[in-house]
Amino acid sequence: MPSRELPFPLFDADNHLYETEDAFTRYLPEEYRGAIEYVQVRGRTKIAIRGQISDYIPNPTFEKVARPGAQEDYFKNGNPEGRSYREIVGKPMESIPAFREPGPRLELMDEQGIQRSLMFPTLASLLEERMRDVPELTHAAVHALNRWLDEVWSFNYRDRIFTAPVITLGIVEEAIRELEWCLERGARVVLIRPAPAYGIRGPRSIALPEFDPFWKMVEASGVLVAFHSSDSGYQRYTADWEGRQNEYLPFTLQPFREIGQWRAIEDTVASLICHGCLSRFPELKIATIETGASWVRPLLEKLAVTYKKMPHGFQEEPVEQMRRLIHVSPFIEDDMGALADLIGADRVLFGSDFPHPEGKADPISFVDDLAGLGDEAKAKIMGGNLSRLIPV
Numbered sequence: 408m409p410s411r412e413l414p415f416p417l418f419d420a421d422n423h424l425y426e427t428e429d430a431f432t433r434y435l436p437e438e439y440r441g442a443i444e445y446v447q448v449r450g451r452t453k454i455a456i457r458g459q460i461s462d463y464i465p466n467p468t469f470e471k472v473a474r475p476g477a478q479e480d481y482f483k484n485g486n487p488e489g490r491s492y493r494e495i496v497g498k499p500m501e502s503i504p505a506f507r508e509p510g511p512r513l514e515l516m517d518e519q520g521i522q523r524s525l526m527f528p529t530l531a532s533l534l535e536e537r538m539r540d541v542p543e544l545t546h547a548a549v550h551a552l553n554r555w556l557d558e559v560w561s562f563n564y565r566d567r568i569f570t571a572p573v574i575t576l577g578i579v580e581e582a583i584r585e586l587e588w589c590l591e592r593g594a595r596v597v598l599i600r601p602a603p604a605y606g607i608r609g610p611r612s613i614a615l616p617e618f619d620p621f622w623k624m625v626e627a628s629g630v631l632v633a634f635h636s637s638d639s640g641y642q643r644y645t646a647d648w649e650g651r652q653n654e655y656l657p658f659t660l661q662p663f664r665e666i667g668q669w670r671a672i673e674d675t676v677a678s679l680i681c682h683g684c685l686s687r688f689p690e691l692k693i694a695t696i697e698t699g700a701s702w703v704r705p706l707l708e709k710l711a712v713t714y715k716k717m718p719h720g721f722q723e724e725p726v727e728q729m730r731r732l733i734h735v736s737p738f739i740e741d742d743m744g745a746l747a748d749l750i751g752a753d754r755v756l757f758g759s760d761f762p763h764p765e766g767k768a769d770p771i772s773f774v775d776d777l778a779g780l781g782d783e784a785k786a787k788i789m790g791g792n793l794s795r796l797i798p799v
Contacts, residue, residue, distance in 0.1 A: 409520025411771050414782075418790035418797075419524040419770055420736045421635075421696050421758030424560060424570070425469035425506045426530045426552075428452075434551040439544055454530070456537040457544075463533045463638065471499040472506070475761055476768025482740045496764050506762055509564040516567070519761075520771045522790065523797075525596055525633065526560065526570040527696070528552065529763075532600075532637040535575055539605035539640065542577030549575045550585060562594040566799045571596045571633055576604035576613050582621050586628075595797045596631040601675035601698070602639035613675075614684035626688045631796050636697040639671035672698040673706050676733055680710065685732050686722035692796050693733050697760055700737040700746045707749070730754065734792065739767060743788070744779040752784035756793055 431443045444455045445467070453460050454467040466472070477496045486495065504511035509526075516524060531552055538545040553572040556562070560570040572589045574597045576582045589597060603610035604618075611617070625632060645667065646653055672695050679685050679693070710725040730750050736758035737746050747755050757773050760766025767773055777785045 408518070409771050410769050411520070411774065413520070413771065413774060413789070415786040416522040416790050416794070417520060417757070417771060418793040419521050419759050419761070420633075420694065420756040420793050421760045421766070422512075422524040422526050422568075423529050423760065423763055424512070424526055425472065425502055426528055426555075427507065427559075428468055430528075430530070430555045430559075431534075431548060431552055434554040436547050436551075439547050442538075442544055443548065454533075456533070457541075459537065461533060461537065464530055467530055469502050469506070469529070472502050472762070473764035474498075474500050474768070475764065476766060477764035479739060479766070479768060482738065482765060509560050509568050509570075513565065513567060519769070523567045523569070523794075523799075525696070525758075525793075525797075526568050527598060527633070527635055528556065528571075528573070531573055531598075532635070534573075535600050535602070535605075536638040536640045539577075539610075542575075542581075542606050545575050545577055545605070546581040546585070549573045550588075553585070553589060557592050562589065562592050569595045569797060571598040571635075573598045573600075575600070576618060576621065577606045579618055579621055582618075583624060586621065586624055586630075590628050590630065594630060596633050597625075598633050598635050600637045600639060601634040601671045601695075602637070612678045612682055614678040614682035616683075616687075618684075619687060622684060622688045622691065626690050629692065631692045631694060633694050633696045634672060634675055634698070636672075641667065641671050669698055669702040673702040676729065677706060677710070680725045680728055681713075681720070683722055685728055689732070691732060694736065694756060694793075694796070695733065696736045696756075696758055698736075700735050700741040703735060703746065704749060734796065739773070739776060743777050747780060747784060747788070752780065752787050753792055755788045757789045 428445055435443060442457050445452055446455050446460065448460060452468050455461065473496045481495045505515040534548055535545055538548060556570055556572055562570050562572060572594055574582055574585055586597065604613050685691060707726050707729060710729065714721055714725050734754045734756050735746065735750060736756040737743060759770030759773055761770050774785060774789055777788060
């Protein structure tokens with residue numbers, strides 16, 4: 408039974424599945440077979456991308472995982488004792504069918520009191536950065552993953568679990584083909600990395616006119632675009648400050664990295680506005696997921712100052728444009744009332760990050776963090792807003 412009885416339905420904007428070892432390789436074309444491998448390193452299974460062993464996810468098989476919500480207290484109350492990451496996370500658990508398959512997950516959602524959810528892959532977030540200089544491989548690997556997601560989870564499971572296929576934008580024509588393929592199979596949400604797109608001529612913003620054919624199709628389809636936390640490549644810039652190049656390791660405690668951790672989503676949203684994409688396609692549905700809200704006020708302030716100095720550089724007033732078109736799923740440590748005041752309760756989305764350790768062990772308890780808001784705002788944030796974006 409749910410831990411609480413609420414008078415409105417819940418639509419969780421941030422749920423995750425754990426991929427199996429063949430998720431990337433089952434449908435990978437023969438010419439790219441060696442690009443993604445699972446290898447043994449001192450008795451532990453690791454994933455290797457293009458021959459480079461990655462520690463991005465400590466256990467990429469997900470046979471054992473951190474307990475859901477293991478870091479909830481850490482994120483809400485800090486770490487005054489100076490515990491290590493391992494001490495904070497605690498003892499792992501065996502992965503259960505609900506983390507791997509939609510049927511058992513639906514049963515678990517019923518127990519949790521969750522009516523609908525967006526479902527995102529986990530390990531997929533390492534792919535694009537490690538393949539950025541070979542865009543053809545990136546598109547092939549993403550399509551292979553999407554075929555696996557569609558086969559195992561489907562993109563719309565009983566109008567309750569909406570699994571997000573990945574769209575990479577390195578080659579615009581390939582991105583359009585991938586989007587068409589996903590839409591034909593019922594996708595209601597797509598996952599895009601908050602980062603520049605890497606093509607054969609290098610990186611560039613996904614908001615430039617070159618990508619307009621893609622965004623035109625997105626707008627016409629009504630599909631929700633979720634910019635979800637990922638390896639956006641910013642570790643390369645952090646490494647310059649630290650004097651050493653190293654892999655982005657999200658599950659470590661690194662103060663300098665933490666300071667600028669949300670630059671990627673701030674830059675992505677700023678680009679969508681400053682490069683005119685949201686003005687050219689004003690009906691786009693955009694949500695930022697698992698990127699928190701600490702970047703929202705600073706970006707709004709920067710947009711206001713910039714518009715004051717150079718209004719001719721914008722097609723419309725940028726602050727109101729952001730408030731109208733960008734939906735934000737905050738972290739459990741964010742001030743929900745302040746965010747609702749800043750962008751409006753209509754633009755805030757409940758996301759539990761279940762079953763990841765950074766999120767909620769009991770997703771429905773997110774409503775407790777909305778104690779300062781009225782019932783109408785709570786109903787919108789806990790499900791009404793996302794139901795508007797993905798109606799059934």
